[in-house]
Every structure is written in C-alpha cells, then in structure tokens.
Amino acid sequence: xxxxxxxxxxxxxxxxxxxxxxxxxxxxxxxxxxxxxxxxxxxxxxxxxxxxxxxxxxxxxxxxxxxxxxxxxxxxxxxxxxxxxxxxxxxxxxxxxxxxxxxxxxxxxxxxxxxxxxxxxxxxxxxxxxxxxxxxxxxxxxxxxxxxxxxxxxxxxxxxxxxxxxxxxxxxxxxxxxxxxxxxxxxxxxxxxxxxxxxxxxxxxxxxxxxxxxxxxxxxxxxxxxxxx
Amino acid sequence: xxxxxxxxxxxxxxxxxxxxxxxxxxxxxxxxxxxxxxxxxxxxxxxxxxxxxxxxxxxxxxxxxxxxxxxxxxxxxxxxxxxxxxxxxxxxxxxxxxxxxxxxxxxxxxxxxxxxxxxxxxxxxxxxxxxxxxxxxxxxxxxxxxxxxxxxxxxxxxxxxxxxxxxxxxxxxxxxxxxxxxxxxxxxxxxxxx
Numbered sequence: 001x002x003x004x005x006x007x008x009x010x011x012x013x014x015x016x017x018x019x020x021x022x023x024x025x026x027x028x029x030x031x032x033x034x035x036x037x038x039x040x041x042x043x044x045x046x047x048x049x050x051x052x053x054x055x056x057x058x059x060x061x062x063x064x065x066x067x068x069x070x071x072x073x074x075x076x077x078x079x080x081x082x083x084x085x086x087x088x089x090x091x092x093x094x095x096x097x098x099x100x101x102x103x104x105x106x107x108x109x110x111x112x113x114x115x116x117x118x119x120x121x122x123x124x125x126x127x128x129x130x131x132x133x134x135x136x137x138x139x140x141x142x143x144x145x146x147x148x149x150x151x152x153x154x155x156x157x158x159x160x161x162x163x164x165x166x167x168x169x170x171x172x173x174x175x176x177x178x179x180x181x182x183x184x185x186x187x188x189x190x191x192x193x194x195x196x197x198x199x200x201x202x203x204x205x206x207x208x209x210x211x212x213x214x215x216x217x218x219x220x221x222x223x224x225x226x227x228x229x
Numbered sequence: 230x231x232x233x234x235x236x237x238x239x240x241x242x243x244x245x246x247x248x249x250x251x252x253x254x255x256x257x258x259x260x261x262x263x264x265x266x267x268x269x270x271x272x273x274x275x276x277x278x279x280x281x282x283x284x285x286x287x288x289x290x291x292x293x294x295x296x297x298x299x300x301x302x303x304x305x306x307x308x309x310x311x312x313x314x315x316x317x318x319x320x321x322x323x324x325x326x327x328x329x330x331x332x333x334x335x336x337x338x339x340x341x342x343x344x345x346x347x348x349x350x351x352x353x354x355x356x357x358x359x360x361x362x363x364x365x366x367x368x369x370x371x372x373x374x375x376x377x378x379x380x381x382x383x384x385x386x387x388x389x390x391x392x393x394x395x396x397x398x399x400x401x402x403x404x405x406x407x408x409x410x411x412x413x414x415x416x417x418x419x420x421x422x423x
Contacts, residue, residue, distance in 0.1 A: 103394035
C-alpha cells in the first residue's frame, strides 16, 4: 500500500493544525438555507396578499367598469408585487436546493410547492386585512405610491370622469359639494340622466362617474354609488 | 491495519473524528478510485492529480462533521472530489483536458454501453481508441461527465444524483441525451447500427 499521499496529508494536518469543522457550523448553514427558503415564501405571501387587496379594491370600487387610459391600465397591474413574488420564489428555490435533501426534488416541484404555499398563505393574510395594511404602510413611501394605483387615486380624477369624496354641503336633491381624497372641493350636479337614484347624505362618502363641465367646473354625475370602506 | 480494513466507512469516519491518524485508512481506501476519477475529469497525470488529491482529502477531513450516514460515504466523497476538481481548474484558470482516458477506460466504457442496444456498432469500433475518444469528445461536457459516472465509475442513478446534487429524473434525462448525442456522432461518421 502506497502511503505517500496519506503521509503528505497527515503532515499537512499536523503542520497546519487542521481540525474538522464543528458540526454546529454545518447545522447552522443548513438552518440558514431553510430560513431563507421559508422567509422567501412568506415575502411571496405578502406580495400575494397586497396584490389580492388591490384587485379586490379595484373591483369593489367599480374600477373595472369605467374606462381607463393605457397608463392607468398599466398602473393597475401590480408589477412591483409580481416582481417581488417572482424574485422571492426564485430565492426560495435556491434555498431549498442547498438544503440536505432539497436537490433531490425537480425544479418544477419546488417552484409549484413554493408558489402554492405563497398563494395559500397570502390569501389567508389578505383575509385578515394584512394585504391592506401592507399596501397602506408602503404607500407612505413616495416611490411605492408613484408606481401603484389604488382606488382612491383612481377616483380622484374628475377630468377623466371619476370623482369620489365626502359630501359636505347639500343645497337640494340635485346639487351638493364634495371634498375629494386630495382635499379639493367640487360642485356636483346630479344630471337628469343619472343612472341610479342614490341620494347622498351629508358626511357620506360617494364615488361618481360623470363629466367635468370645463366652463363652470361643475361635475355632472352620470352614476353615483356609496363608497365602500 | 487488518482491523481497519474490516471497518465500514461510517466507522472510519467516527474513528477519524477522534483520532486524526485514523483518517489515513480513508485515504488508503479511496485514493485509487478518486485518483482515477480526477484523471478522467481531465487532470493530467503527475503533479496536477497529486495536488488535487491532497486538496480533496483535506477538504474531506475538514468536512467530516458534515457527513450524514443516510448518504453513502463514497457518494459524499465523490461530491467533494467533483467540486474540488472544478475549483482546481478555475484556480489554475485552465479548461480541463478533454477526457484523460486510458485505453482500459475506453474498453470498459464501451463494454458497459454496448449492452445498450443502440451501441453495438460502437462496441465493434472500440479497437480504434482514437475514433472512440474523438466521438466522446464531441458531446456536451455535462453529458460526458454523467456518462463517465455511470459507465466508468459504475455509479447508480441514486449515487449520481447525490454526487452531482441533482434529481434522479434529471440524471436519467441527461444520460439519455448523452447517449443520443453519442449515437448522432456515430451516425455522422457513417457508422450505422447493426
């Protein structure tokens, strides 16, 4: 038996005082990969929750039944949350791949499970209002609010025919004033062709589709609904 | 030494963790197969292979506490060997020599693969080592590596999965693709199957 190699290795071990790394180092590293994978699924779930909140919010406030220009349509797609979701599912996949047995599973299996877990958890989070909280907290950040489009933004566009706000001064059944979500006051007239017979009360919040009369700056309403919180 | 020979890999690992001299038996047991494997991956005979082998076994020693008994020790060691050879080439900033195979490697490769029905013709050509090496050299490196593990190192699909850290399904797919490429290379040389 040729001892040359084993002698060289023993010499290296002695001279450089090499010892096996302690087991806790490897367990810690494995734990970190699992933590990364789980954290990524959770972040993905928050992305799902926020996206669901926005989608339901648009639907609840009738945004899918009014016309939008291309910019608005693009803003309504939660690109940021989709990007976050895709990024973190990718990170989850890398984390799982580096666990002890994770490499045994096909990419499609890991991705499917990660996506499914994020969607299930995200739906659960949204049910308990976490989607809304996530969106509202992040809306304080100018960059985030500039690239997302919530229903309050969408309904504060009288020039595009959409106005919402709090009713504060009712002159008669057809004329009242509204302060919009940006704090600006508008005169509103319920036209004879108003589609529904909803009569707003003082201090109620309403959303209205219609036309802004550019000469009188009066918003002429075609349809009016209560604003659902 | 006779007692050491009878010990299982797991027992040797346990012994080496408490007595560094016991690690020599692991080196003795695996030096020859790992040297052959490193050479087949492209290390030149001589100093390069000796250097790589030292790196491999030192890495094995340092990582002994990372070994879990639910994995075959040889698969774990081959995994380290594979990664260290790749690192070695990266550090030296050279590409691995394409297939440092000896004649007996070629013989063995084709006696194994000739059991597959599509490669009977190839088996008949194996006397011309140069042609055969040329054929092997034309295929994608990732297929070459996996075909070597299967047909030269006699590794099972599970072992290859553990060594290269990929799903068994992927191993099977890559082996099939590698064989298809070999077959195409055969046909391109005008060699038809019998």
